Amino acid sequence: MNSKEIKKAVSVYYPALALDAVIGLETRTELDEILGWSVFLSFSASSAGGVAAFLKLPWPADNGVVRFLTVQHSLFLGIFLMTFSLWLVAMAIKSFYDSYYFYGLKTSFPEMGMANEKVLMTFESATILRSGISMNDITKAFIFSKLGSDSLRRLGLGGRDLTQFVSSRQFTVDFSEFSASLKVTNEFVVIGDIATSVVNCDDGFARFLAIHEVTIKDLVGSISWSERLERKFQLGKRFWGRDFLGRIKGLGKDWSYGGAFALEKFAHDITERELAELDGFEQENEFNLLEAVLARKGEANAILVAEEGAGAMDIIFALGTRINRGNVLPSLQHKRIFLFDSNAFVASFKDKMKFEETLLHILNQSISAGNVILVINDLPSFVENTKSIGSDLIALIDPFLSSSDFQVIAVANPSAFHRFLESDGKILHRFEKILIKDASEDSIVKMLEDNALIEESKSKIFFTYQSLAAIEEGARRYFGDSVTSDKALHLFSELVPSVLTKKKKVIVRQDVLAFISQKTGIPVGEIGVAERDKLLNLESILHKRIVGQDEAIKAISNSIRRARSDIENPERPLGSFLFLGPTGVGKTETTKALAAIFFGNEESIIRLDMSEYQSADSLNRLIGSFGDGKAGVLSSKLREQSYGILLLDEFEKTSLEVMNLFLQILDEGFFSDMTGKKVNTRNLIIIATSNAGSDLIRNLMSEGKGLQENKDKIVNEIINRGIFKPELLNRFDGVILFHPLSSEDLSKISSLMLKKLQKRLAEKGIDLIINEALHKVVVSAGTDQQFGARPMNRAIQEKIEQVIAKKMISGEARSGTRLELHEEDLV
Incomplete structure (x- = not known):
């Protein structure tokens, strides 16, 4: 917009704005209050004096107040008439001013003015x-x-x-x-x-x-x-608006309908009271679909398929509220929504005949009433419970579902719907399926805003906007396996007592992040001094455990720093790497070192041997099988531990279907299990290891050629061999080449391994001296170009630990012993 257009749009409001310029809104509000109290007091005084004078009551002579009011009755009447006149003028000015505010809402509320009139600003x-x-x-x-x-x-x-x-x-x-x-x-x-x-x-x-x-x-x-x-x-x-007037019930509006007394024993009418706050209600699309289905002349039944907490019942409550206010389609006006307690109903009967007789009586009475909408929360559970007493619920209610005088709204979660209802043709024929998606980011924040206002009035605390936005973001990002709106409200309710115990009055973003970190173990929020030092020196810290492999160490360290700084793509895993190289060069050890140093311990590794997932049923074993109802290995482990490292050993050996699954995981940061529920992988570092291309790496090293200069050649050859698809390799943040270990590397690794043994013995009080003899036996017996450093562990076990064990058993080595082994001891 240009200046001219803005000034023209503003000019529509000039009369009200001019009034503000002469007498400000706050001043007018104070004057309105003063006039209001003046009218009330003068009217009260005039009325009291007038009544006393008219009735000529025998008041005590010493009652000066009554005598004064009686004598000055005319004066107070005059004051009342003058102040009342001024108050009417003030109210007229207020209405004049408010009319301009409401004028600015014509775009949002078309009934307030001409639909074709263009309003350019509020x-x-x-x-x-x-x-x-x-x-x-x-x-x-x-x-x-x-x-x-x-x-x-x-x-x-x-x-x-x-x-x-x-x-x-x-x-x-x-x-x-x-x-x-x-x-x-x-x-x-x-x-x-x-x-x-x-x-x-x-x-x-x-x-x-x-x-x-x-x-x-x-x-x-x-x-x-x-x-x-x-x-x-x-x-x-x-007060003249449709929303306000619609809440005033008409006389006898239900007289043309019958009662549903049998139903009322097991259900309650949710249209009798305001259950839903429509301000900020964001599920209008789903609501409109439901309203359109219920307005049909026949088979006007709907089944809302939604995860628990996704807002299915909120939509039904909103329908009840709008029916109560008169803001629905004409065919739905005067309808009554009954929330049926199916669990209590089934529990009331032990035999099939009495159960069916009562249910049919309720359904017949509901049709006779002519205005009943029956809500069955968790229809799959109701169906299964009726089967336990030998009855077929769908067959019983099917004849009634075609009536225009009786409608059913059922609710089911996706997994139960797919498992128990979707294959039933009668249900799909009689019910219109409406899929309820999770609430949007804006609508979740609005729900939190409404809850914050309630909590502020109760607890005398104050929520900044950023704190509520952080709750929504935290629920979506760190609890991705559940419905975001539901989790956000749970986080809010858990946060409040936590901050109240700290006697905080203002809740800021950092309070929310600290609470999430405490709840999940995921480091979020401000970076402390110790953590800052660790992050800045991560390469050198990792190199205390890892010999060589600089490219891998640098790539992982950079990924960790990006993730902790919160500048990485939040829709993907924290980092994803494919480690390529021969056996025993440190691929798995690098992963263990990262877990121990950054994530606290090696238990943060979720390890899968992908060679076990080569068969046709591998995908089902990972994400779950819908047919037998078994949960998947991967989905179960990630729900138990959503933060850490996912290590995929021998990734090249898994099936094509599993690789395609990880194509999605690496790209989107989640996957769906057998029931359709999302499993969050966005708080993981995913590391896949593979021996693919090991022969190429060895050949290049033997020819004295550098790996990094020939990296593209190695990767292209792996693609040409059909081991990995190019689109899968491109999804990884980095494809890291691990070079074979040199003699110098092996010597350093032997030193690290011996220090680990020394540490274990120190816990038993034995001081092991690491000398050249130990190094020599480990390197000579544990060197293998094909298996890298892996045989070194076996060499330590067979050549060194075996000798020490005998000395401990014989009593030669005990707590307090300083133990040094020589070549003759290690033969």
């Missing part, structure tokens, strides 16, 4: 823009506007910092520059659009936000919260 936006034009400082106008200051306060900005920023500003943004940058994200300008443009134009304000770690996304989200609360408050004044 009233709040016009207020800020008008102020920005008059003072030639749009940034200052935004900061000191009511919603601007509210939103900044929600971001933890205010007080001294904000005042200092405003007073120290060196320049202001030219309004024409601001106008040119103003982008309208919707059909009309909202405050979020203004704030975004201000940040883009005002480098000082953008820098101020960056210093306080506030992103544009945070700013717009906080503004959206403030706007939503203001809109809700203002719409509460519209």
Whole structure:
């Protein structure tokens, strides 16, 4: 938009804005309160005096108050009439002012005005823009506007910092520059659009936000919260609106329908009370689908397929609320929604005949009533429970499902639906399946905002917007195996008592991250001094356990630093590497070293021998089998431990189907198990090891050629041999070549292995002296060009540990002994 267009759009609100310029809104509000109390007090005094004078009651002579009110009755009546007249004028001015606010909502509420009338901006936006034009400082106008200051306060900005920023500003943004940058994200300008443009134009304000770690996304989200609360408050004044009038029940509106007394014993009517808060309700698409299905003339039944906590019941509650308010399609008005307790119903009967008789009576009575919508939560469970007493639920209710006077809304989770219901033709014929997806990021944050307001009023604490956004992000990122909305609400409810015990009054993003880290063991949030030193020196720390293999060490260290700095792609695993090289060169040992140093211990490794997954059923064994209901090895392990290292040994030996599974895992950071539930792999480092190309690596090394210079040649040959597909190799963050170990490398490795033995013996009080004889026997007996350093372990066991064991048994070596072995001891 340009300056001319903005000024024209603002001019629509000039009468109300002019009123603000003459008498501010806060001043008018205070005057309204004063006049209101004046009217009330003068009316009370006038009424008391008038009643006393009219009845001529024998008041005690010493009651001066009564005598005064009686004598001054006319005076108080005059005051009342004058203040009441002024109050009426004030209310007229208030209504005049409010009418401009409601005018700005015509795009959102078409019934408020002509549908074809174009509204270019909301009233709040016009207020800020008008102020920005008059003072030639749009940034200052935004900061000191009511919603601007509210939103900044929600971001933890205010007080001294904000005042200092405003007073120290060196320049202001030219309004024409601001106008040119103003982008309208919707059909009309909202405050979020203004704030975004201000940040883009005002480098000082953008820098101020960056210093306080506030992103544009945070700013717009906080503004959206403030706007939503203001809109809700203002719409509460519209007593003439459809939302308000629709809540007033008509007389006898249910008289044309019958009762459902048998049903009421096992169900309750959710349309009788307001169960759903529609402000911020985000599942409109699913709601509209459900409403359209229920409005059919026949077979108007729906089954909502959703994970627990995904909002299926919220949609049903919203339907009940809108029926109560009269905001539904005409054919659904006056309907009554009954939530049926199927578990209690089945538990009430022991024999099949009585169960079926009662159920048929309920269904017949519901059809006679003519306005019943029956909700069955967890239909698969109801079906299975009825089978336990020998009854067929679907066969019983099937004749009733075609009636237009009776409808059923069933709820089922995806796994149970696929397993028990999807193969039943009657169900698919009578019910329309509606798939309920997890709530969007914005809707989850709105749910958290509503919960935060409730908790703030109870506990006298304050949530910044960033803290709520961090809860949503944490639920989605670190608890990806469950429904995000449900997990976010659980995180919120668990966080509150945690911060209350610390006597914190303001909840910030870091509090949430610290709680998530405590709950999951995943390091998130600020990096401490010790962790910072470890991250910056990770290569040298790893090299204390790993000899050579600089490329692998560097690649892994860089990946860990990116992940901990939170700058990697959050939709993929923390890192993924394919280690290629001969046996015994340190591929697995590198993984173990990383686990011990960064993740705390080697138990953080989830290890799979991929040579065990070559058969046709390998994929089912990993993700689960729908046919026999067995959980998969991979899905089960990752649900138990979602943070650490996934080590895939001998990856080249697995089946093509399994490789295709990991193609998705490496690209998207998740996979679906047999039931369709997502399994999160985004908090893992995935390392696959393979001997593929080992012969090429050995040949190049024997010819004195460098591996890195010939890396592409090796990888291309592996592809040509059909071992790995190019698209799979490209999904790894790095394909790392491990070179065969030199004599010098083997000597260093022997030293590391002997130190491990020395440490184990020290725990038993025996001081082992590592000398040249030990090195010599380990290197000579454990050197094998084909198997690398792997035979060294066997050499230590057979040549050294065996000798020490005999000495310990004989008593020659005991706690306190300083043990040194020579060549003659090791023969």
